[in-house]
Amino acid sequence: EVQLQESGPGLVKPSQSLSLTCSVTGYSITSNYWGWIRKFPGNKMEWMGYISYSGSTSYNPSLKSRISITRDTSKNQFFLQLNSVTTEDTATYYCARFPKNWGQGVMVTVSS
Amino acid sequence: DVVMTQTPPSLSVAIGQSVSISCKSSQSLVHSDGKTYLNWLLQNPGQSPKRLIYQVSNLGSGVPDRFSGTGSEKDFTLKISRVEAEDLGVYHCVQATHVPYTFGAGTKLELK
Numbered sequence: 301e302v303q304l305q306e307s308g309p310g311l312v313k314p315s316q317s318l319s320l321t322c323s324v325t326g327y328s329i330t331s332n333y334w335g336w337i338r339k340f341p342g343n344k345m346e347w348m349g350y351i352s353y354s355g356s357t358s359y360n361p362s363l364k365s366r367i368s369i370t371r372d373t374s375k376n377q378f379f380l381q382l383n384s385v386t387t388e389d390t391a392t393y394y395c396a397r398f399p400k401n402w403g404q405g406v407m408v409t410v411s412s
Numbered sequence: 413d414v415v416m417t418q419t420p421p422s423l424s425v426a427i428g429q430s431v432s433i434s435c436k437s438s439q440s441l442v443h444s445d446g447k448t449y450l451n452w453l454l455q456n457p458g459q460s461p462k463r464l465i466y467q468v469s470n471l472g473s474g475v476p477d478r479f480s481g482t483g484s485e486k487d488f489t490l491k492i493s494r495v496e497a498e499d500l501g502v503y504h505c506v507q508a509t510h511v512p513y514t515f516g517a518g519t520k521l522e523l524k
Contacts, residue, residue, distance in 0.1 A: 339455075343502050343518035360512040361413075394460060398513070399451045399506060400472070402460040 302327040304395050304403035312389075312410050318382040322395030322403060329353070329376055335398040336369060336380045338391040339405070346391075350398065351378050385410045414439050418505055418516025424524045425495050433519045435488045435505035442485060442509070449508040452481055452490045456501040464503075465490065497523070 308320035322334070335350035349359035351369045359367050363382070371378040382389060392405045415438040423431050433452075441448045452465040463472045465481035468488060478493045492499055500523060505516040 343504075343520070345461075345504060345506070345515040345518075347506075347513035347515070358511055362512070399453060399461075399463045399466065399508065402462070404460050 302397060302401040304397070304401060306393060306395050306403045306406040308393075308406055308408070310407055310409060312385055312408060313412055314386055314410055315384055318380070318385050318389065318408060318410075320380040320393055320395075320406060320408075322378050322380075324376045324378070324397075327397065327401075328373075329371055329378055330373055332397055334371070334378050335396050337394045337396055337398065339394070340391045347398070348380070348382075387411065413512055414441070414507055414510050414514050416505055416507060416514050416516040418519060420519060421517065422520045422522065424522050426524045427495060427497060429495050429524075430491065430493045431495060431521070432492075433490045433503055433505075435483075435490070435516050437486045437488075437507055439510065440485045441488075441507050448484065450481075450483070450488050451506050451508065452479075453504045453506060454499070454501050455504070456498070459501075461504070492521075495521070 303325045305323045312318045331353050333350045333352050336348040339345050351357050366383045368381045387410050390410045392407045394405045396402045417436045419434050441450050448468050450468050453461040455461045464475050469481045480491045482489050503519045
């Protein structure tokens with residue numbers, strides 16, 4: 301059974317970087333596509349990007365200058381870095397083998 | 413970006429009632445590979461999203477056959493026959509044909 305688990309700080313200061321880790325068990329990240337999605341207060345959801353089985357990436361153009369998704373295949377983990385955050389980046393962040401398998405989500409608040 | 417227009421924003425239903433949710437896209441969702449990557453997700457309160465339907469009409473694993481998806485090109489519908497208490501939550505359509513993947517605004521299903 302595929303399981304995904306997000307981890308990272310729940311509070312980030314404005315202008316700093318948000319960094320999250322997704323740990324995957326039960327499936328190798330060298331297969332398929334692995335992404336990050338966020339849900340804002342209310343119901344709005346946004347696809348942020350993915351890293352593929354080969355390590356190639358695709359990002360939402362709305363974030364392209366600020367986002368990076370990388371991986372460590374030896375640990376079966378992939379990572380999200382979002383730079384220059386503002387209060388508008390406050391959201392619950394999910395990692396997923398989109399759209400089939402999801403992590404439980406981590407709430408991140410951007411506040412000074 | 414493909415705009416996903418989802419209606420209604422909320423539904424108040426009685427247990428055992430049947431309901432439908434509509435999702436219309438601003439562009440055809442037929443991929444160059446011939447498949448249509450339109451999914452339906454359910455997020456129960458306090459939980460991560462769960463995939464119900466993929467590629468318009470395919471039931472996800474473990475999803476009851478009370479759920480069904482229909483549609484083509486730009487017009488899609490999720491039907492829930494005989495709503496049960498476990499069906500309450502927020503439903504989203506999401507297209508994964510065009511990058512960036514985009515979500516409908518959500519339909520909140522509540523008990524009458």
